Amino acid sequence: MGIQKLNKWIRWVSDDQPVCWKSLSGQKIGIDALGFLYKANEDHVSDCLVVAKLIAFWRSHQIEPIFVFDGRIPVEKQGTCMKRRQRKEYLPVEKQVYVTSEDRNRVKQLLYACGVTFLNANEEADSVLALLLRQGSIAAIVSQDLDFLARGCERVLVPAGDPSTWRDLHLSKLLEASQMTYDQFLTMCVLLGSDYCPSIPSLRIETLMKRVQVEPLSSLLAKEGIRNPTLWFRAMSLLRGEKDTWESVLTEKQQEKWFHKQAVEKDVLEKMYETELVELSEKERRFLAYT
Secondary structure, X not given: OOOOOHHHHHHHHOXXXXXXXXXXXXXXXXXXXXXXXHHHHHHXXXXXXXXXHHHHHHHHOXXXXXXXXXXXXXXXXXXXXXXXXXXXHOOOHHHOOOOXXXXXXXXXXXXXXXXXXXXXXXXXXXXXXXXXXXXXXXXXXXOOOOHHHHOOOOEEEEOOOOHHHOEEEEHHHHHHHHOOOHHHHHHHHHHHOOOOOOOOOOOOHHHHHHHOOOOOXXXXXXXXXXXXXXXXXXXXXXXXXXXXXXXXXXXXXXXXHHHOOOOOOHHHHHHHHOOOOOOOOHHHHHHHOOO
């Protein structure tokens, strides 16, 4: 999902801060798995190697990663996803990036071998990750999807090259810098446009930030001639996760995985060192085989 111009707004109201990995020592972080697979395919590098290096890095800082994979496309997003697929078909073949079931299974095999917990969401991984963070089960979410802020997630770590240069975004700090409440921020996000509702092009982000501080969503939509505000109010509800529960976002089998520690499969890792993971250093291999 994407909130239009949200990155521009973030850079406008706050300076980027690099992640302090020491602050996450001894804690769990949630990983938006497919984002890394798409980026690896786009860069024409091994997705397994990328994920393995990240696991080794996090374990070197005593951080436990929890990977979450997307499930089926929610009904509310099917139209948007269809349009994206159609646009992708017009791109040159070399720019058409896909993640296949084989890609997913290969990375999941690596996660099994490393003893890393991963969950398969019923629908969007976003809903699972946001729920885990709201419940305090994880300390931060790793994703390039800034919409997690609109979902009320306090801490989002945004990948950009080496982990030492990743952005560390705190929702509370952004709200303080912009003098907005979460509800006002969420109102701004849905008016900017998301996969759940269209944008209001006539509302510029500079003026929108001020208007949401004094007017409710219904008033802003009415002034723009929107007679049926259902889509925007539904987007607000979906982003808040008002109906999300442990049972609604994960099957019973996936819930059980959260409570059972996966053992490292060293024999499987040894085989992968000869194929997908040849380029790992000895230090990285030690961390992969350690929990």
